Amino acid sequence: MLQGVKPFLYRIAEYFWDNIVNVGIHPAMPYIESRRTKLLNLLALPCIPAMFFYSLLNFIQHRFLLAGLNMVTATSCLLVLIFHKRRMYLSARLALLCVSIVVYTFTGVYFHNGAEYFLLSILFVVILVYDNKWLVGSLSALIIAAFMLIVFMPQSWYFAPPVPIERVWINVATSLIFLVVALSFFKHIQTDYQQEIEQQRQTLLSMNKDKEKLFSIVAHDIRSPLATLEGLLDMFQKGQYPQEDMEEAAVVLHKKVSELGAALDNVLRWSTRSLKGIQTRPEDFLLAPVVTEVLQFFDLIIQQKQITISLQIPVTTTLYADRDQVSVILRNLFSNALKFSYPGGTVEMIATPTDEEVLITIADHGMGMSSQQLHNLFTSQQHPGYGTRGERGTGLGLLLCQEFALQNGGMIEVESAPENGTSFTVHFKKGEHPLNDNLTFN
Secondary structure, three states: OHHHHHHHHHHHHHHHHHHHHOOOOOOOOOHHHHHHHHHHHHHHHHHHHHHHHHHHHHHHOOOHHHHHHHHHHHHHHHHHHHHHHOOOHHHHHHHHHHHHHHHHHHHHHHHOOOOHHHHHHHHHHHHHHOOOHHHHHHHHHHHHHHHHHHHHOOOOOOOOOOOOHHHHHHHHHHHHHHHHHHHHHHHHHHHHHHHHHHHHHHHHHHHHHHHHHHHHHHHHHHHHHHHHHHHHHHHHHOOOOOHHHHHHHHHHHHHHHHHHHHHHHHHHHHHHHOOOOOOOOOEEEEHHHHHHHHHHHOHHHHHHOOOEEEEEEEOOOEEEEOHHHHHHHHHHHHHHHHHOOOOOOEEEEEEEEOOOEEEEEEEEOOOOOOHHHHHOOOOOOOOOOEOOOOOEOOOOHHHHHHHHHHHOOOEEEEEEOOOOOEEEEEEEEEOOOOOOOOOEEO
16 A cells, blocks of 8 residues: 555655746746746755754754844745746846845855855856846856955954854855756756757758658649640640630630649648648548549640550559548659650559558550669659650659658559660558459549
């Protein structure tokens, strides 16, 4: 039973200690100010019982003046916690520092009790808690003058019977301990501050990388509809459309403008989700509808290059991944397959479910890549080439695909040879779906 009582009492003591030490600290408070407040709490808290004890001891020894000064010091320390509780931070500092300077100077001169060493602790606290250089300079000069007055005053000038030498040693040791605590806490403050700065720097670097990824997504999502619109308008301008085909072309234009609007909506959704960095949110979803959306993006390009699309996607194929990121991967890979395919060629998209994974293969029979290009494919050293009709890429798409695949617990495999085409295979986690037939999506 005692074994259960001790941890309980320890947790209660820890709870009260944390609440007292952190009194006056609130979440909206600047970091450095919260640490200064905590430092004053740590210095004031042990002084309260110590000063009450010495006040009682000096009263018993008939040192009534010194007992009264001890009570004044204890009260000023108690006021620090009260003022911090009420968020009166300036009043708390003035109460502690001004009272301490006056009391320690007087007791050091009057009783020769070693109080001058407490002034050193007060000097360090002044430097820590104030930023105004004039205020710091003035208080520092005042404290140094008081310290020198006590040290160099003739020891034969007794205004009252001096305290026992043991008390002097205790005061000196206590003041030096306070100084060590203040220095240690200051070092802790600096370390925490540097760590927070480094964390913010890493966050900014990550946000910059995410910004580059979003730019890549914008380029791939909007470039294709814009290229289609540009091609159609150019054909209109050159009069390559007969009058009877204008109505049909207008329908195509309307469709492409709608796709561009959908792409912009997609980018806005991504931007909203990525305000604090790109986040992966996996879910179970059917693959076939995503493939349909991807194909709609490239409908006119497929027609212009007369590419044959071969699809082998079981309609019940389900992935467990981030749907938007899977869509980005497929659009990038399918865009590359079209870009490097020769007119009249074939692009294949095959989904192969296994026990735990779904393998999605996108293959073309176009230009292919050399071994050196394959080696640099997923690095910053890659040099984006031109497609079979001069199409130019950004070089960011494949890096983005690889990162998204890894974030979804998958990977990308590539096979290619010059003039023999390229095959990308993406591994995704298999999702759950109630249906289980082998119908094929064509």
